[in-house]
Amino acid sequence: MKIAFYGSSLLSAYWNGAATYYRGLLRALAAKGYDITFYEPDVYDRQANRDIDPPDWCKVVVYEGTVDALKAVTAEAATADVVVKTSGVGFEDALLLQEVLRHARSDALKIFWDVDAPATLAEMRADAGHPLRAALARLDLVLTYGGGDPVVNAYRGMGARDCIPIYNGLDPQTHHPVAKDNRFTAELGFLGNRLPDREARVEQFFLEPAARLPQQTFLLGGSGWHDKPMSPNVTYLGHVPTRDHNAFNVTPKAVLNISRVSMAENGLSPATRVFEAAGAGACLITDYWEGIELFLEPGEEVLVARDGRDVVEALASLSAERAAAIGRKALARVLAEHTYDTRAETVDAIFSRHAASRRELAE
Template sequence: MKIAFYGSSLVSSYWNGAATYYRGLLKALAARGYDITFYEPDAYDRQKHRDIEPPSWCRVVVYEANSDALKAVAGRAGEADVVVKASGVGFADDEILAAVLDAAAPDAIRIFWDVDAPATLAEMAQDPGHALHRALARLDLVLTYGGGDPVVRAYEGFGAARCIPVYNALDPETHHPVAPDERFSCDLAFLGNRLPDREARVEEFFLRAASLLPGQRFLLGGAGWDDKPLPANVRSLGHVPTRDHNAFNVTPKAVLNISRASMAENGFSPATRVFEAAGAGACLITDAWEGLDLFLKEGEEVLVARDGRDVAEALAALTPERARAIGERARARILAEHTYEHRAEQVDRLFRRFVRSRNVEAAE
């Protein structure tokens, strides 16, 4: 099957947290025989901050961020068996959605793939004129990379024919143990861009923990933190390219995952960081959210904190030996149950079942 995928960026993770998800999932689908073209706009300086070149397993078409270029690439949707419009493209999202649905072949599977379902659903609840309200009747599937039953119920309540979570996962060829790197030496590291929906939680879970442990070293990675006041024991790195993520994860005694507020409230939304860290064999401390036990077991494969004091207490009590054991158990669990091969199998099964069902209906 041919897939036309319209998303933010495959080749750049700059201000684009979905890149790891896209790469892992599409690479695994390509290994199952899918012919994939990824269409991404030249926006937000992402092309100036590429961290991979176009891969062998997917064609990448970069188009100018203007209406003529948009129309041209949207028209290519008519060549595909599966047409995917992802959320958060970052340029003319509503126009792209309408254009690719108009161009899609009559028998193509039409999908909206939401990589930030809590935010999308909040917008839809507040805006009766939201483009998705109109588009849902034309979509065969809504896929999300998190959210569980609350997101499924919300989307189906808005009229989606079917909503299915396809969770983040691990690409073990990309995220794996490496040698430590002194650049990332510290007791606790956190990697995440500065976003309104995350900043207060970073202040509580990371910066408060640093203030409570002045004798320990903390490392902050991610874009947008340059003018943020930080405790004296916190060092800021700025953007960390994906090629350095393995070393960033394995070098500290522990790494911290902090969900955005909307993700934590909905639950069942493991960030790519969870799987990157586990894949590298890192000891992960995460904020608490419903559904975590589907992926990692608290106390054995991950440490869980309810606030910054919990983070500080967990870190203060953590020995290097226990940190290594937690990381090893987490890696084994994720490799056994949560790789992108597992997710691609799920998606492939879903697509083929959909095609069979449609063929049966056509024959009746």
């Protein structure tokens, strides 16, 4: 089957946390024989900050950030058996959805793939005329990268025919154990861009514990934190390219995952960072969110903190030996149960089931 996939960016993770998710899933689907073209706009300096070359398993079409260019690439949806429009593409999202649906064949499987369901659902609740809400009846399926029953039920309640979560996972070709790198030596590292929905939790779970542990060293990576007040024991690195993520994860004694507020409240929304860290064999400390035990076992494969005090206590009692043991167990778990190959099995079954249903209706 041929897939036309309209997303933010496959080539650049710059201000684009979904890149790891897209790469892992689409590579695994390509291995199953899917012919995939990824369409991404040239916006937000992403093309100037590419961290991978165009892959051999997926054709990538980069189009200018203009309406004419958008209309030209959406016309190519007519050639695909599966047409995907994701959330947060970043340029004329409403028009992109409209044009994709206008050009998609009547027999094509039409999907909205939501990589930020809490934010999308909040927008639709606030606006009865939201373009996506109006388009749900024309879509065959909504897929999301996180969320359990609350997300599924909300989408169905707004008119989606079906909604199925396809969780983040591990791409072992990209995230795996490497040698430690002295650039990233610290007791605790955190990697994440500065976002309004995350900033207060970064203060609570990372910056405040750093201030309370002045003898320990902390490492902050990600864009946007340059003017954020922080204690002298925090080293700020700025944007950390994907090629350095493995070393960033394995070198500190532990690394921290901090969910955005909406993701934490929704639950069942493991960030890509969870699997990146586990895949590198890192000792991960994560803020609490409902459903963590479905992915990693608290206390054995991951340490869970409900507030900054828990982070301080975890670091105070964490030996290098225990940190290494947690990392080994986490790596074994994600390799066994949470790779993108596993996720692709689910997606392939969904695509095949819908294709069979369409054939039955046509007969």
